[in-house]
Structures are given as C-alpha cells and as structure tokens.
Amino acid sequence: MKAAMIGLGRMGHNMAERLLRHGHELVIFNRTTSAYAGLVELGATVAPDLASLHALLTPPRVVWVMVPAGAPTEEVITQLFEILEAGDIIIDGGNSNFRDSMRRAQAARERGLFFIDSGTSGGIWGLQNGYCLMVGGEPEAVEIARPLFIDLAPEDGFLHVGPVGSGHFVKMVHNGIEYGLLQAYGEGFEILKASEFPLDLPAVAKLWNHGSVVRSWLLELLEKAYAENPDLKGIRGYVEDSGEGRWTVEEAIRENVPAPVITLSLMARFSSRQEESYSAKVIAALRNQFGGHPIKPE
Numbered sequence: 001m002k003a004a005m006i007g008l009g010r011m012g013h014n015m016a017e018r019l020l021r022h023g024h025e026l027v028i029f030n031r032t033t034s035a036y037a038g039l040v041e042l043g044a045t046v047a048p049d050l051a052s053l054h055a056l057l058t059p060p061r062v063v064w065v066m067v068p069a070g071a072p073t074e075e076v077i078t079q080l081f082e083i084l085e086a087g088d089i090i091i092d093g094g095n096s097n098f099r100d101s102m103r104r105a106q107a108a109r110e111r112g113l114f115f116i117d118s119g120t121s122g123g124i125w126g127l128q129n130g131y132c133l134m135v136g137g138e139p140e141a142v143e144i145a146r147p148l149f150i151d152l153a154p155e156d157g158f159l160h161v162g163p164v165g166s167g168h169f170v171k172m173v174h175n176g177i178e179y180g181l182l183q184a185y186g187e188g189f190e191i192l193k194a195s196e197f198p199l200d201l202p203a204v205a206k207l208w209n210h211g212s213v214v215r216s217w218l219l220e221l222l223e224k225a226y227a228e229n230p231d232l233k234g235i236r237g238y239v240e241d242s243g244e245g246r247w248t249v250e251e252a253i254r255e256n257v258p259a260p261v262i263t264l265s266l267m268a269r270f271s272s273r274q275e276e277s278y279s280a281k282v283i284a285a286l287r288n289q290f291g292g293h294p295i296k297p298e
Contacts, residue, residue: 001147003062004028004053006076007094008035011120012066014127015093015152020044022151027056050079061088062145069096069243077104086112089141093118095175097247098168101136105164114141115164118149119171130154134174136167176248176262179241181218183265189222202226239272
C-alpha cells in the first residue's frame with residue numbers, strides 16, 4: 001500500500017526500509033536529507049516538505065510519524081491537521097504519553113481525521129526481526145493500515161489492543177517492565193563480579209541462555225555485548241530514561257498498584273547519573289556525628 005513515513009532516525013529509517021522491501025510505496029520526509037540514503041534506491045519518494053504529502057498520497061492518506069515524543073511529535077501532528085483531509089489517517093509510532101495520544105485523537109476527530117497510536121518495540125533489530133506493534137485506534141482505521149502493521153511485525157507480532165491511547169499505554173507498561181528486567185540483570189552480574197570466585201561472566205551469560213529459566217533475548221544481547229567487550233571497558237555506568245518508566249510509576253500510583261521493582265529500577269537510573277551522591281554525603285556526616293565513624297575525604 002501507499003503511505004508516508006515522517007522521521008527517519010534509527011527506528012524510522014529501518015521501518016521505512018522494511019516496508020519498502022515488502023513492496024509498499026513510501027513517501028518519506030526528514031529534516032536532514034542524509035537520512036534518505038538507501039531508501040531512495042529502494043524506491044521511496046522524497047517529499048520536499050510536509051505540505052507536499054497531500055498531493056503525493058492518495059485518499060485515504062496514511063501518514064506514519066516516527067519523531068521524538070513531546071514537542072517534535074506535537075509540532076508534526078499539528079501541521080498534519082492542516083494538511084490532511086477527512087478520512088485520512090495519522091499513526092504515531094513513537095513513545096508518546098498515552099494521554100497525549102488520546103488528546104490528539106480527539107483533535108483529529110474534530111477534523112474528520114483518524115488517529116492511531118502504535119507502541120513500537122524492536123529497536124535497531126527490528127529491520128531484521130520485525131517490530132512488536134501494540135496498536136490503539138478505531139477499528140476501521142486500523143483495518144486500512146493493517147498491511148503496514150502486518151509487514152512491519154513478525155508473525156503474531158501485531159495486536160490491535162483497543163481504542164486510541166491503549167497502544168501507547170501497553171507500550172508504556174512494556175517499557176516499565178523492561179526497566180525492571182534490565183536492573184535485575186545488572187544487579188545479578190554485579191554480584192557475580194564482586195564474588196570471591198574467579199567467574200567468567202561472558203561464559204555465565206552464554207550458559208544461562210541454554211535451558212535456564214532466566215534466558216531471554218536481553219540475556220542474548222548481554223552475551224553479545226560480552227563477546228564484543230568482555231570487561232565492558234570504556235562504558236560509563238550512566239543510564240538515561242526516555243519517559244515511559246516514569247509514566248508507568250505515575251500510573252501505578254494513580255491506580256494504587258504496588259510496583260516496587262519498576263519504581264526502584266527507575267530510581268537506580270537516577271543514581272547512575274550522579275558523579276557524587278549528596279545524600280551519601282549527608283549520611284556519612286551523620287554517622288560521624290552520632291557514632292564517630294570515620295569520614296573518607298574527597
């Protein structure tokens with residue numbers, strides 16, 4: 001089918017390439033033209049600007065947005081509201097907050113447009129393995145865009161999870177779970193490294209991927225990381241977060257759901273960014289005051 005892809009970063013470029021390789025006709029747009037490399041050769045048509053999408057696509061026009069969440073997504077979708085016509089479809093495949101998606105869907109309805117929120121997981125491996133797609137939206141719009149979802153996903157990797165907002169909600173919780181999994185692996189391997197035994201951590205990672213109950217794709221990626229860099233040299237333990245973990249914790253609080261693992265994994269990410277912990281300084285000073293415990297100088 002014919003569609004547009006706006007935003008050709010690490011995810012968007014690979015998604016566009018996967019669709020082109022499955023025979024779809026794509027119109028592409030990105031702020032930097034270097035991102036077009038490889039896609040034009042596969043048959044993609046470059047839109048000189050967003051306004052050109054109206055003429056380059058046929059109704060019902062399907063426009064997939066893969067730009068960073070927040071202001072960039074808001075800006076693009078606002079522009080699309082002025083460009084597209086009733087019956088056209090906007091798909092936000094980024095990591096937007098589900099409440100923003102619900103708001104944008106309402107604004108789209110007022111203009112006669114359809115809005116689909118597609119939680120997208122797969123990272124840089126999606127081109128090869130396919131993307132897990134968690135899709136929220138009105139059934140008639142999802143059905144029109146179904147060929148895109150089917151070809152982007154591996155077998156059984158696409159699900160229409162519910163109304164608008166539910167796609168990004170499911171993806172949010174998915175990423176919250178990911179926080180907990182990553183933290184558990186990190187802590188476990190640190191305990192192994194700190195032990196009295198001369199353990200071969202790359203070998204342990206490989207071992208656990210064969211028959212162990214903790215085997216997973218994440219552990220396979222750790223095995224790969226160890227194979228490339230056995231001592232993880234040159235890697236600073238600084239862990240960023242992109243928002244979904246925070247939103248998951250906020251929703252858990254809102255819904256009165258205890259989520260200690262996800263919450264603490266988010267806190268651990270905050271700790272990873274500190275050059276020096278001020279709270280630890282306070283504790284050290286207090287221990288010195290009440291117990292005479294020695295203070296280590298900076």
